[in-house]
Each structure stands twice: as C-alpha cells, then as structure tokens.
Amino acid sequence: MQRKLVVNPSDAVPVWKQIEEGVRRLVAAGAMARGAPVPSVRELAKDLRVNPATVAKAYRRLADAGVLKVRRGEGTFVEDNPPVLRKSERRSALREGADRYATHAATLGADRDEAVKEFDTAWKDLGGDGGRP
Amino acid sequence: MQRKLVVNPSDAVPVWKQIEEGVRRLVAAGAMARGAPVPSVRELAKDLRVNPATVAKAYRRLADAGVLKVRRGEGTFVEDNPPVLRKSERRSALREGADRYATHAATLGADRDEAVKEFDTAWKDLGGDGGRP
Amino acid sequence: MQRKLVVNPSDAVPVWKQIEEGVRRLVAAGAMARGAPVPSVRELAKDLRVNPATVAKAYRRLADAGVLKVRRGEGTFVEDNPPVLRKSERRSALREGADRYATHAATLGADRDEAVKEFDTAWKDLGGDGGRP
C-alpha cells in the first residue's frame, strides 16, 4: 500500500477526487494517524504540483464528511473518529467501481476469470493478504 | 455479453464514449461481423434517442482507430481486420483497470471476496454468462 | 506518365473528380486517342471498383465540357477536338493546386527551395523533359 499521495492529472478521474480518495485511503490505512496534522493546502499543492484550489476542494469535502477537522489558525487535522460510510453508500460506491472494471475488461475482450485473476494480482500488490488489505 | 447497444445519458461517462466502447465490445464479441455494415448514424441515433452528432463522434473515433471504415455516401462498416491490441498492451490495459478497482475497493474497506462478488454482479449485468462472453 | 486510370477512395479529392481529371490527362497525353472509344461506364466502374454512378458523373461532366461524346447505342468516345480550358479558368485551377501544395509544404516545415526541388523530381517522374511533359 502506498504511503504517499500521488495524482495523475491526465486521468479521467478529477484531481480533487484523487486527492480525496487518497487521503481517505491513507487515513484508513493508518498512514495518517488520528488527530495528527495533515499538510497545509499550499504545501500539498506544491508537492503535487496542482492548483491550491484543487487541494482546498478535496480538504473541504473531507471536512464536510468528518474525515478532517479544520482548526482556524492552527491547521487541518485528521478527525479523532473518522466516520465510516453508510452501508448503502459504501455498496453503491463499490458497485460503481465494479461496473467500470467490468466494462473495461469486456471492452478488452477479456473473460470473467481473466479479469478476476488480474484483480487478485492487483489486490495482492496493494499489500493485502487475500482478505482485508 | 450484450448483443445490443444501450447507453445511459445520466452516466458520468460521456455518451459518445459509451457508444464507442459498446461497438468495440460487439465487434470483439463477433456480434458485429467483419466487413458488415453498422447501423447508420441517423438510425442508431434514433434508436438510442441521442443526437446524430453524438453517434457520429463515436463512429469517427472508431474509424480513426481502424475499427470501422467509412465509405463516403455508402455507409459505415466494420473493418475487415479490426486492430487487436497486442497481448502485452491488452494485459497492461487490463491490469490498469484492475489496479483502479482494487484501490477503489480497498479505499472503501471492502475485502477481496466482496469486491469480486460485486464484480461478478456487474459482469452479469453486461450480459455475460460467467465465462467467455 | 501513367497510362491507366487509378483512383484513391481515401483521398480528400472526390472520386468523380479523380476520374474526370484522369481522363483529361490521358486524353491530353494522347493515351486516349481522339475519336477512340472509352471504356463503358459499367466496365470502368468494375475496373476501378467504384460505384457506376460515380463514373457516370465524371463522364457526364466530361461530355458537358466537350471532352467526350456520347453516341446513343454505340458508346462513349473521345471528341475529335477536345477543348482547351479558357485562360482564366486554367489559371485559377493552377493557382488552386499551387495553394494546396504551398500550404502542405509549409505545414511540413519545408522551405521554398526544398518544395520546388521535390516538385521538379515529381515532374520528371511524370515523363516530362524539364518543360512540357
């Protein structure tokens, strides 16, 4: 599992969404500890070479979602108790990704087993152990 | 595998791209035979309830990619030898999609079996039968 | 100088125009003798693998221009005295071709001398002798 944020500006997925998902991932993985400060908007923007407004948008959404907490004058921090997605939200988000991958694989002419095999390889590379990564 | 094109105008992915990928799938699956005519721009547009320019864009891209062949004044046809991705390209394209889905699922806290189960559901909805479509 | 008609259906120039210009060229070069019969519409269409209507359009224009003569029930023939283009028409047609080539060369980043050199090579290959081919 990567421990650092990376974004691909050429990707179809919006940059702000890549940042948002990346932060969620790092928080879930413990790479960003609860209550710990996250990089400032300007700092992260400079690191990722993106527009500060883009980072700000991701942080704002994460704050709205209760993953981050802004303390005026101090900075931005990981919430002590980052929320878990509601079941239905989580499910539909998962389904969305599954749809994308299924369409992608079918377009390439792959069959079901080949697609799953490739997924398992990718899953292992994330640092998983066959179950929860 | 579905034998008919369908598009979802509410989807985030552009309609022209849905058409392009759908045609690629049908050609790959043999549902659209080599050298055979594809529906005319206007006809398909009427079927799908979209603007002819949208279909034309998809056809144009497919012609640029060598999948379709436009004969002026006659119509649009499947190329006799639609380009097949080289094995390594196909593999890496599949892997890329698998990576995206694995990351996505991991971000949501799903485990491997849940992700595969969701993928299978999505695959079936494409019209697949569990094996080679 | 080619002695046979060839057309390129993928070219930007319409097929009927390629045929029309080809016939003019062959007549001017003497490859199609004055008063001699030209291939029938169907025959030429079969040879060139184009739609008979396309050949018919070229022949009709050539007949209108006085280059060919249709004798009903007998066939189509080269006129005994094919007309010469009026000076202004000829000039503007020449200029049009020059414009196309100049734009083409400039887009490729060629300089004037290189473009002329390439033209001279092409001209010689047509069978010319440095002057009228």
Add this chain to the structure above:
Amino acid sequence: MQRKLVVNPSDAVPVWKQIEEGVRRLVAAGAMARGAPVPSVRELAKDLRVNPATVAKAYRRLADAGVLKVRRGEGTFVEDNPPVLRKSERRSALREGADRYATHAATLGADRDEAVKEFDTAWKDLGGDGGRP
C-alpha cells in the same frame, strides 16, 4: 511565414482543418513557443469569427497528435516536445504533395516554369520570404 491565423470559410477545406494546419505551421515556425499557452478556444473563435466548437475540434485533434496539451480548467498549451515527423515521413509527405501538384499542373497543360511560378506566388501569399520562413 504568416504569424497570425487566418481562415477562409468559403474554402473547400474545412475550417477546423485550416486551423489545425495553421497552428502546426506556427508551432513549426516557432511563432508559438514550446510550453506557451495558445489562445483559448473562445478567444480564438471570436477572433476568427467562427464557432467555438470548430476551434475546439482543431485543438482536440492537435492534442491527440501531441502538438498541444490541454490542462483541465487552465487552458491549452503547446507541448514541450511537439512531435516532429521523421525525416523519411516528412520527405514522403512532401513528395506526395509534389506528385499531386505536378499531376494537376500537367493535366492543365502547364509547363514546369509556369507551375513553379504559380507556386512561388502562392508561397509568398503565405507570408514566406522566398527561403526558410
């Protein structure tokens, strides 16, 4: 060489193609520097008095060809390393155009000097100075 884009809506060649070739020329000539921003779609459309979608089509094709780079929400830029045709490709592309023009001129009964003279006139109208632009 012209330093500014101009289009002729009455010309047979599509406006989007005129724009595409014009930009290629300006980039090749260095009038549009590597990495520098090109006029925005709307701005250029206003300048040229054409529809923004027409400019967008040209830009899109140039981006696909690697000449321009689109940065979402920021604008469109000249690529740092716009692709140069390989020598042999460039040569054969030039030769192709030369062939077309030679054939065209010969069809009109022009001699070599007349054809070159007309070419020079056309070249000057592009803004050339008789040598490398």
Add this chain to the structure above:
DNA sequence: GTGGTCTAGACCACG
C-alpha cells in the same frame, strides 16, 4: 475563467 458534452437544425458533398 477554462475546456467538454450534448442538442437541434441547417447545409453540403458523395454515391
């Protein structure tokens, strides 16, 4: 502000 998508409809060239 930027570019991308889509619609509706006109007009043209080609076969």
Add this chain to the structure above:
DNA sequence: GTGGTCTAGACCACA
C-alpha cells in the same frame, strides 16, 4: 440514402 461541417446555445466539471 449516406456521412461531414458548421452554427447557436445550453449545461457541466474543473481549477
């Protein structure tokens, strides 16, 4: 009939 081009204008996502 076919596809291609262009316009006018709306709406969206992104930075």
